[in-house]
Amino acid sequence: MVPLLIILIGLEIGISIMGPLLPQLQREFQISAGRVALALAVYNGIRLLFNVPMGRLIARSALPAMFAAGGAILAAGAMITALAPSFPVVLAGRAVMGVGSALFILTVQFWLARAATPENKAQLFSYHQLAGLTGSALGPALGGLVAGWLTWRYSFGLPLVAGLIALLAGRQLPHPAAGQVAPPVSSGVPAQTRLRPGEVLGPGMSMLAFMFFHAGIVMTLIPLFAAREVRMGPAAIGSLLMLGTLQRFGAAVLGGRLVTRFGTRRVVLVGLVVLALSVLSFLAVDSPAGLIVGISLISWANLGGSFVIAMITDLVPEAHWGTALGVNRTMGDIGAMIAPLLVGFVSDQRGFEAAFLVATGFLLAAAGLAAVFTALRAPRKEAAPERSMAS
Numbered sequence: 189m190v191p192l193l194i195i196l197i198g199l200e201i202g203i204s205i206m207g208p209l210l211p212q213l214q215r216e217f218q219i220s221a222g223r224v225a226l227a228l229a230v231y232n233g234i235r236l237l238f239n240v241p242m243g244r245l246i247a248r249s250a251l252p253a254m255f256a257a258g259g260a261i262l263a264a265g266a267m268i269t270a271l272a273p274s275f276p277v278v279l280a281g282r283a284v285m286g287v288g289s290a291l292f293i294l295t296v297q298f299w300l301a302r303a304a305t306p307e308n309k310a311q312l313f314s315y316h317q318l319a320g321l322t323g324s325a326l327g328p329a330l331g332g333l334v335a336g337w338l339t340w341r342y343s344f345g346l347p348l349v350a351g352l353i354a355l356l357a358g359r360q361l362p363h364p365a366a367g368q369v370a371p372p373v374s375s376g377v378p379a380q381t382r383l384r385p386g387e388v389l390g391p392g393m394s395m396l397a398f399m400f401f402h403a404g405i406v407m408t409l410i411p412l413f414a415a416r417e418v419r420m421g422p423a424a425i426g427s428l429l430m431l432g433t434l435q436r437f438g439a440a441v442l443g444g445r446l447v448t449r450f451g452t453r454r455v456v457l458v459g460l461v462v463l464a465l466s467v468l469s470f471l472a473v474d475s476p477a478g479l480i481v482g483i484s485l486i487s488w489a490n491l492g493g494s495f496v497i498a499m500i501t502d503l504v505p506e507a508h509w510g511t512a513l514g515v516n517r518t519m520g521d522i523g524a525m526i527a528p529l530l531v532g533f534v535s536d537q538r539g540f541e542a543a544f545l546v547a548t549g550f551l552l553a554a555a556g557l558a559a560v561f562t563a564l565r566a567p568r569k570e571a572a573p574e575r576s577m578a579s
Contacts, residue, residue: 192255192296193319195354200323202262202347203289205331206231207407208426209340211415216340217275222536225408225528227275227282232403232524234283235290239521242291243514246298252358258292259354261285262347270344285347290517292354297513301501316494318440325433332426340422387503388512390562391496392519394456397464397554398493399520401486404527404547405467406432410483412532413540418476432483436490443491452499457559459491464551470544493520503562523554 206228214224246254262285269281300316331343406429414420414428446455466489469482496516504512530550535543 191357192299193315195255195259195357196296196316196319197323197326198350198353199259199262199289199292199347200320201327201330202266202323202350203285204324204327205343205346207411207429208328208332208422209335209343210408210411211425212335212340212422213275213278217278219275220532220536221412222529222532223275225532227278228403228407228528229525230279231282231286231289232399232521234286235521236518236525238287238290239294239518240511240514242294243298243511243517246291246295247511251295251299254291254295256355256358258288258290258295259351259358261288261291261351263349263351263355264288266344266347266351270341270348281344288351290521294513294517297497297517301497301513316497318437320494321433321436321440325430325436328426328429328433329423330426332422332424332429335426336421336423387500388515390453390558391499391503391512392516393554393558393561394460394496394499395493395516395520396523397460397551397558398490398496398523400523400527400554401463401467401490401547401551402527403524404531404550405486405544408528409470409531409535409540409543409547410479412535413470413473414479417474417540418479420476420479424476428479428483431480432487435484435487439488439491440494443495447495447498452495452502453562455491456495456499457555457562459489460551460555460558463489463491464548464555465489467544467548467551471541499562 210224210227213219213227214221217224265281265284265286265288267281268284269278272278272281296316327346330346334343334346410429411425414425420428443455443459463486466485469485473479473482497513500512500516527547527550531543531547534546
C-alpha cells in the first residue's frame, strides 16, 4: 500500500491546482464567475459517464494496469489544457483529466478496500486520507505559486508530471495475488448478497455532500471571494488553501479514532452537519485574518470522503465493491459538478453571502438524506471467506 499512497500524493497535487487558477482564467478569457466554474464542473461531470463502468472494469482487471492507464489519461488531459487556445478547449482538456483521475482514484479505492480488515480499517483509511490531504495541501500552493510567477498554463505541468509518474510506476507495481481481485458480479450471486439501494444511496449522499463542499466552497467560492473581496493574488490564495488542508491532517487523525470508537456511519453523518454549519462563518469574513479563521473552522470540521469508502465496506458485500465504489464516486461527482455551477450562478446573481447560505442548506439536506438512507437497514457483516481473502 505504501507505493500506492505515495503516488496518490503526487496525483492529488496535480488535480488540486485549479482553485487558485480561476481568477486568471476568468481574466484571460473574459468570462463570468458562473462560466469559469465550468472548468471545475466539466472535470467532475464527465466522470458521471465513466464511474460505474470503470468500477466494474477495475474489479475484473489487473490493478497496476488500471493504475498506469489513469496516469496516462490524466497527463494527456493536462497537456491539452495547458496548450488550449480558447476556453472550450480548456473544458475539453479538463474533461480528459476527469476521466484519468476517475480511473486512478477508483483503482486506489478498490485496492484499499481489498486490503482493509476490521482491525486495521480505520487506520488504513486514515492513511489514505492523510495521503490525499498531503497532495491537496501542496497542490493549490504550488499551482498558485507557478501561476503567479508565470501563468496558469504552466501550472498544468504539475498534473502532467504526476500522470507520467503514475504511468511509469504503475508498470512496475506487482500484480496482486489471485485473492486480491474481487470476484466478478454475476447473476449467480445469492439473493441474500445482492446489492440493496440503501447500501449505495446512503454512502452516496454522503460522498455527494463532501464533493459538493470541496468543489463548491473550497475550489470555487473561497478563491473567487478571496480574489474579489479581499484582493488576494493566486499565490496567496494557494497558500490559504494549503493552510486549510494542513489543518485537516489533525481532522483525519481524529476521524480515524472516532470511527474506531463510534463507527463509520455516526462519524460521517455528524461530521457532515458540523461541516455545513461551519460554512456560515464566512458570512462574517471581511479581511485576510477572517479568511484564515473561516478556513480553519471548515478544515477541522471536514473529515473527508475516505471514511465514506470505509462505510461502503461495512454495508456492501465484497462481490459488489466494484459497482458500489463506481456508484459512490458517481454521486460524489454529481455534487462536484453541480456545486461550481450553483454557487457560481448564485454569487453572480445575489452575491457571495447568498452563495454561502445556499451551500450550507444543500449540505444539511444531503446529510439528512444520507441519515435516512443509511438507517433503512443495519450493516451486514462480510462472510468469513471473503474477509480472510481481504486480509
